[in-house]
Amino acid sequence: MESNVIISGVQDSRDENLALVLNSVFKKELELTETQMNEIRISKFYRMDQFSEKQKSPRPILVQFSDSTHKDARMRAVYKLKKKKSPIRISQQLPEAKREHRIRLYEVQSAYAKKNIASVIKRDRLIFSNGTAYRDKTGGRPQAAEILVPDEDTKDFACGDIVEDNGNRFEARAVEINTHRDVKKSVTNLLRLPNVSSATHNVYAYRFVNQVGVVQEGLEDDDEYGAGRALLWMLRDNNTTNVMVLVSRWYASKIGSKRFVHYGNTGLSAVNRLGK
Structure with missing residues (x-):
């Protein structure tokens, strides 16, 4: 993916000549010179997905350059698209x-x-x-050595509803926090619990108001990309502060975007039980 770009907004048709389409994008939209055009080295290119008369927008084009230097050279001209208010957008294809x-x-x-x-x-x-x-400021996810050392200064936590979907299991725990140090200690202590440490993913998000009245927030995906943001949005949408919520998932099968709903719902149920 280091050498890939995705081009969106380029009109397409069933019988198009994609090579000529790309030539036009590079020459007319990016305003590349003949010399620059001749220097382009592309390994492969194709439209993403199948053409349909019912599609509401043009299919994106994936372009794989022979190496990242050729890709970087083209990306340096992308600013021209915004300058001329072009409907075409070019972005790097990044790993998740x-x-x-x-x-x-x-x-x-x-x-x-x-x-x-x-x-x-x-x-x-x-x-x-x-x-x-x-x-x-929390120092990131706790290391194994930190989790193995017991800490008697622990805070009470609230448990949320358990959600099960196609073999997947989601459990949430919420803790009251006031500082970044509280976040780090609370996450570390929860990860010491046997039924938490065995989870496939332990995703958390936090929000608190510091001493000068500024909201501090953060998240950790634990390789469940997008789940941390789902939790943080849940806290924001409910105007929740001074809370850290951690949701554990035991993976069994793919359930698509429903997993983000489960993260948010079970996380909210734990937050609502704090102090009760």
Whole structure:
């Protein structure tokens, strides 16, 4: 995927000559010179999905360049599309993990922008104007060594409804938190529970208001990409703060996007039982 791009918004037809279509995109839309056109090295290209007279939008085109340097050279001209307000969009095809990480960085960048703090995204990092990089203040997911060491200073947690779907099992636990340190300790303590540590995925999200009244939030997908965002959106939609919710999933079969509904519903049921 490092050498792939996805081109969307290019009108298609059943009997099109896709090579000529791409030639037009590169030459007319990206305004590449003859020399630049001759330097393009493409391994393969195709429309994604089958053509249908009932389709509501053009099928995207996947283009695989011979290596990432050829892809990067073309991506440097993409700004011209936005400048001329073209309906065509060109984006890199990223692995799911990288795509979710990039989405999260954009969300963090947007939050800082509301505080008038400038930042730019470079590769997989968010860089502030003073040159420092954004880092998760919880320190990320606990390491195995941290989980193995017992901690007597534990907080009570509330359990949510158990959801089962086609062999998959979802269980949620919610804890009251007030700091990033609370988040790290609570996640670590929950992962020490035998019936939590055995799960295929342990996804969590948190929101709390710090001492100066600013909302702090974060998430961890644990390779269940998009599930952390589903939990965080659930907390936002219900205006929930000072809570960390962790949902465990024992995988049995594919259930598509329904899994995100289950993460949100069982997570909310645990949050609603806090303090009861």
